[in-house]
Amino acid sequence: MSAAVDTGEWVAIGPLDAIPRRGARTVETPDGPVAVFRTADDTVFAVADHCPHQGGPLSQGIVSGAAVYCPLHDWCIELATGRARAPDEGSTPRYPVTVEGGTIHLRLTPEAS
Amino acid sequence: MTERLVVIGNGMAGIRTVEELLKLDDSRYEITVFGAEPHVNYNRIMLSPVLAGEKTLSDIVLNDREWYADNGITLHTGDPVERIERGRRRIVSASGRETPYDRLLLATGSTPFVLPVPGNDLPGVVSFRDIGDVETMLEAARRHRHAVVIGGGLLGLEAANGLMKQGMSVTVVHIADSLMERQLDRPASGLLRDTLIERGLDFRMEAVTERILGRRRVSGVRFEDGSEVRADLVVMAAGIRPNTALARDAGLHCERGVVVHDTMQTFDPRIYAVGECVEHRKATYGLVAPIWEQARVCANHLAQYQIGRYEGSVVSTQLKVTGIDLFSAGDYEGGEDTEDIVLQDPRRGVYRKLVVRDDRLQGAVLYGDTDDGPWYFDLIKRGEDISEIRERLIFGRAQAEGGGDSAGGRAALMGDDEQVCDCNGVCKGAIVAAVRDDGLTSPAAVMKATKAGTSCGSCKSLVGDIVTLAAGADAVTEDKPTVCECTTRSHDEVREAIRERHLTSPAAVREALGWQEPDGCSKCRPALNYYCISTFPAEARDDAQSRFINERAHANIQKDGTYSVVPRMYGGITNPQELRAIADVAEKFEVPTVKVTGGQRIDLLGVKKADLPAVWRELRERAGLESGHAYGKALRTVKTCVGREWCRFGTQDSTTMGIELERMAAGSWTPHKVKMAVSGCPRNCAESTIKDFGVIANDSGWELVVGGNGGTRLRAAEVLCRVTGHEAVLEHAAAFLQIYREEARYLERTAHWIDRVGLDYVRSRVVDDADGRRRAHERFLESQRHTQVDPWAPRSDASAPDPEFRALRATG
Ligand code: SRM
Ligand SMILES: Cc1cc2nc3c(=O)[nH]c(=O)nc-3n(C[C@H](O)[C@H](O)[C@H](O)COP(=O)(O)OP(=O)(O)OC[C@H]3O[C@@H](n4cnc5c(N)ncnc54)[C@H](O)[C@@H]3O)c2cc1C
Ligand code: SF4
Ligand code: FES
Numbered sequence: 001m002s003a004a005v006d007t008g009e010w011v012a013i014g015p016l017d018a019i020p021r022r023g024a025r026t027v028e029t030p031d032g033p034v035a036v037f038r039t040a041d042d043t044v045f046a047v048a049d050h051c052p053h054q055g056g057p058l059s060q061g062i063v064s065g066a067a068v069y070c071p072l073h074d075w076c077i078e079l080a081t082g083r084a085r086a087p088d089e090g091s092t093p094r095y096p097v098t099v100e101g102g103t104i105h106l107r108l109t110p111e112a113s
Numbered sequence: 114m115t116e117r118l119v120v121i122g123n124g125m126a127g128i129r130t131v132e133e134l135l136k137l138d139d140s141r142y143e144i145t146v147f148g149a150e151p152h153v154n155y156n157r158i159m160l161s162p163v164l165a166g167e168k169t170l171s172d173i174v175l176n177d178r179e180w181y182a183d184n185g186i187t188l189h190t191g192d193p194v195e196r197i198e199r200g201r202r203r204i205v206s207a208s209g210r211e212t213p214y215d216r217l218l219l220a221t222g223s224t225p226f227v228l229p230v231p232g233n234d235l236p237g238v239v240s241f242r243d244i245g246d247v248e249t250m251l252e253a254a255r256r257h258r259h260a261v262v263i264g265g266g267l268l269g270l271e272a273a274n275g276l277m278k279q280g281m282s283v284t285v286v287h288i289a290d291s292l293m294e295r296q297l298d299r300p301a302s303g304l305l306r307d308t309l310i311e312r313g314l315d316f317r318m319e320a321v322t323e324r325i326l327g328r329r330r331v332s333g334v335r336f337e338d339g340s341e342v343r344a345d346l347v348v349m350a351a352g353i354r355p356n357t358a359l360a361r362d363a364g365l366h367c368e369r370g371v372v373v374h375d376t377m378q379t380f381d382p383r384i385y386a387v388g389e390c391v392e393h394r395k396a397t398y399g400l401v402a403p404i405w406e407q408a409r410v411c412a413n414h415l416a417q418y419q420i421g422r423y424e425g426s427v428v429s430t431q432l433k434v435t436g437i438d439l440f441s442a443g444d445y446e447g448g449e450d451t452e453d454i455v456l457q458d459p460r461r462g463v464y465r466k467l468v469v470r471d472d473r474l475q476g477a478v479l480y481g482d483t484d485d486g487p488w489y490f491d492l493i494k495r496g497e498d499i500s501e502i503r504e505r506l507i508f509g510r511a512q513a514e515g516g517g518d519s520a521g522g523r524a525a526l527m528g529d530d531e532q533v534c535d536c537n538g539v540c541k542g543a544i545v546a547a548v549r550d551d552g553l554t555s556p557a558a559v560m561k562a563t564k565a566g567t568s569c570g571s572c573k574s575l576v577g578d579i580v581t582l583a584a585g586a587d588a589v590t591e592d593k594p595t596v597c598e599c600t601t602r603s604h605d606e607v608r609e610a611i612r613e614r615h616l617t618s619p620a621a622v623r624e625a626l627g628w629q630e631p632d633g634c635s636k637c638r639p640a641l642n643y644y645c646i647s648t649f650p651a652e653a654r655d656d657a658q659s660r661f662i663n664e665r666a667h668a669n670i671q672k673d674g675t676y677s678v679v680p681r682m683y684g685g686i687t688n689p690q691e692l693r694a695i696a697d698v699a700e701k702f703e704v705p706t707v708k709v710t711g712g713q714r715i716d717l718l719g720v721k722k723a724d725l726p727a728v729w730r731e732l733r734e735r736a737g738l739e740s741g742h743a744y745g746k747a748l749r750t751v752k753t754c755v756g757r758e759w760c761r762f763g764t765q766d767s768t769t770m771g772i773e774l775e776r777m778a779a780g781s782w783t784p785h786k787v788k789m790a791v792s793g794c795p796r797n798c799a800e801s802t803i804k805d806f807g808v809i810a811n812d813s814g815w816e817l818v819v820g821g822n823g824g825t826r827l828r829a830a831e832v833l834c835r836v837t838g839h840e841a842v843l844e845h846a847a848a849f850l851q852i853y854r855e856e857a858r859y860l861e862r863t864a865h866w867i868d869r870v871g872l873d874y875v876r877s878r879v880v881d882d883a884d885g886r887r888r889a890h891e892r893f894l895e896s897q898r899h900t901q902v903d904p905w906a907p908r909s910d911a912s913a914p915d916p917e918f919r920a921l922r923a924t925g
Pocket of ligand 2: 122123149359431
């Protein structure tokens with residue numbers, strides 16, 4: 001599996017339908033896996049696949065609204081901000097992502113937080 | 114000037130009297146309390162549930178040290194009073210404290226009667242009276258196996274039940290030919306014994322103990338007829354004697370107990386006595402209800418109000434063995450001038466006997482259904498003429514007086530001055546007042562304020578009904594546990610809605626029931642999915658995105674994000690081909706750890722998610738291995754022992770039985786994980802007694818036990834019934850699992866479910882109702898037709914790769 005090279009450019013990572021609604025898939029990057037989420041209303045988010053708590057794979061969690069529950073200890077991470085919902089604290093890097101013509105495009109540099 | 118009140122005995126009677134006194138006058142006395150035990154005042158009644166593991170010691174404290182301090186009471190614990198010097202009006206304690214008094218309150222309780230037989234002082238012989246005794250028994254239960262309880266009365270049976278719950282095998286020795294003969298007539302006593310035998314107690318009736326055997330520690334008990342039973346622990350529960358030693362030495366008039374007048378004063382007017390140590394009008398009491406009355410009167414006189422009189426009590430009895438309902442009051446034996454009215458319904462396990470003299474109720478014995486106990490008790494105490502309702506009397510209050518037959522109906526029918534809580538002497542009026550005048554709306558708050566239901570707890574549901582009645586159903590604020598924060602509905606309400614409104618997907622449920630969070634959360638999503646698929650196995654579509662990752666990926670996620678793979682090994686039996694396949698797969702996929710699990714199979718730990726389908730494919734192709742559901746709220750393992758085929762003690766073929774059970778139940782989704790085990794003899798090497806459904810072979814068949822839990826909080830399984838033949842075991846197991854699966858709440862293991870609904874309920878569905886059992890068995894098999902597929906099969910098909918296991922790829 002060839003990891004995409006970080007050119008700061010947008011890269012296509014596959015059709016929207018490759019991700020189930022209220023689900024996620026991962027993409028390998030040089031910085032480690034990024035989790036790409038699709039909500040019930042087809043909004044797409046991308047964050048590092050790394051929970052701010054103990055690094056749990058967020059892509060494997062339960063997706064509800066625009067948030068995901070980490071599979072390891074059930075922290076709830078807001079996808080729009082990458083931040084853990086209170087009372088927990090911490091945040092995970094976000095990646096810019098868009099859908100054009102049914103294809104998901106991701107930028108491989110995280111957004112400034 | 115304040116006077117000095119010294120209380121001897123920091124137990125239930127003494128401190129209750131002080132509480133009553135403080136209510137009337139909290140400044141008259143400077144109070145000092147001496148207690149022989151090293152503890153603060155606790156609820157002695159609750160030692161039985163503590164022994165049975167249903168409560169902890171901290172649950173039963175009545176007054177903590179802060180209470181004593183807040184009320185300016187000086188407390189000396191662990192310091193028994195040794196002498197009363199009436200002339201100098203002071204007492205002397207064991208530690209040498211000399212404390213003067215103006216008034217003295219004796220509340221020394223009673224001492225357990227220890228049979229005067231050789232060996233009665235050996236280590237391992239205890240009585241059942243205080244925290245120290247319970248600690249000794251719990252310790253013994255951890256180390257030893259055989260207990261003998263001497264005494265088949267209330268105390269003895271509660272001790273025996275508790276020890277049995279702690280895992281001991283218990284023999285109850287009783288000198289008479291029927292149990293609790295002072296509280297029960299013969300038929301009720303017989304029913305009680307049958308139930309206790311069914312639960313696993315052994316009895317030696319009409320047995321006269323000759324000596325306790327043992328050298329350094331007790332090892333057995335010998336009877337007059339020469340027979341012996343083995344024992345590592347002997348509990349003496351053969352009666353109590355009022356503790357009069359101090360009073361006698363001080364020259365106070367004593368008979369069986371310290372003799373008191375109607376004012377609770379002894380023959381020395383400065384000295385009062387209450388509780389089990391007293392004798393009043395020739396009667397002594399060993400229950401708290403009369404003691405509360407005594408405490409009220411005594412406090413009244415200590416406060417110098419001088420108006421109350423204690424005139425003796427009629428008592429009622431209840432046995433605190435969870436799941437056994439038994440009640441008796443008054444003169445239940447009757448005599449020549451009385452008539453008995455009897456109702457017997459063996460199928461429901463109900464027995465009632467009322468004793469009537471001259472159209473007045475004299476006594477009552479109820480077994481199996483005791484809801485009407487307090488009402489009968491009230492009729493006895495009032496001595497009311499019952500000729501009007503006589504022919505309906507035996508059917509209980511609702512039938513006799515009309516107006517609803519539910520418990521709520523009973524709450525409505527009660528008069529304000531009728532007693533609800535016999536332990537604490539709380540009337541309905543006091544509960545209603547707590548709601549109406551003090552604005553309390555939750556049963557818990559009302560119980561705390563009035564003390565109703567806080568002792569033996571048998572009236573709790575009635576208290577709840579009265580609160581509901583007084584506050585109105587809508588106003589009652591019992592926080593019912595909701596499924597999660599997305600909804601105000603409870604698990605049971607949601608289940609009912611799914612059934613009745615035919616909701617077949619989690620999304621449909623959330624929409625129909627107005628979920629606050631349209632997508633739900635990590636708590637409710639799996640619950641709703643489970644409720645839908647278990648209610649409509651043929652119709653509901655499993656929603657993968659509502660499954661926790663383990664169930665979605667059919668493997669357990671590990672802390673580093675890898676997964677574990679546990680193939681099923683039916684009944685813990687494997688063979689070279691399976692082992693070779695596991696070895697080859699472990700090598701090929703570089704599995705870092707191969708571990709034998711606690712569930713008798715092999716775990717491959719550290720598999721990458723992307724490799725899961727290939728690992729499964731190879732395990733299937735090389736040896737036909739299937740998913741072991743080690744990750745699911747589902748049937749996990751069926752542990753077995755070697756059994757009759759090899760073991761020199763084995764009485765039945767436990768491995769085959771286990772394999773049959775696992776073949777039947779593998780792949781079934783359940784509210785929480787379910788574990789089973791089959792042992793080939795009562796040595797129980799497969800640990801069946803800590804499984805959700807355990808099977809233990811004996812010479813003639815199988816004993817089935819349910820509700821065991823070995824995890825966070827240990828709970829021993831309880832005996833469901835005995836059966837013969839494999840078919841019967843399978844049918845009972847399937848019916849049990851199906852009813853659990855249809856009725857338990859999500860994430861409620863069988864242990865907690867049974868704690869909630871009661872073993873009797875489970876028995877009534879699985880054992881007593883043969884038709885119902887067969888139908889539940891069929892429903893189980895029907896559901897299995899839809900779900901018993903190896904989930905690894907479709908997902909490991911190389912020609913149709915499952916996207917769940919593949920990462921997306923950057924394409925440019
Ligand atoms: C693998 C194993 C330990 C081992 O190496 O032996 C194990 C491993 C885990 N147990 Fe266990 N339990 C294992 C046997 C047991 C047993 C013993 C038994 O079954 O005879 C018990 C006590 C018996 C019981 O359940 O009553 C046990 C009581 C628990 C509990 C506490 C359950 C409870 O009701 O208190 C949990 C937590 C839970 O389920 O919520 C738990 C949870 C777990 C989890 C699933 C934790 C998790 O969510 O990740 C562990 C998964 C590790 C993995 O990926 O495989 N495990 N666990 C055993 C698997 C048996 C199998 O072949 O399937
Ligand atoms: C296991 C068990 C279960 C029971 N279940 C029920 C039930 O379900 N319903 C019911 O109504 N009743 C029940 N009872 C009975 C009830 O607990 C007693 O009736 C009640 O506790 C008696 O109160 P008391 O204050 O007279 O005696 P206690 O509560 O025994 O208090 C007496 C205290 O005085 C102390 N004492 C004795 N001598 C001295 C001294 N010289 N100096 C200082 N302190 C001294 C003792 O150590 C003890 O702490 C049960 C009793 C037991 C043991
Ligand atoms: S006891 Fe069970 S849950 Fe705890 S660490 Fe061991 S395997 Fe994990
Ligand atoms: S690692 Fe995510 S909650 Fe602990």
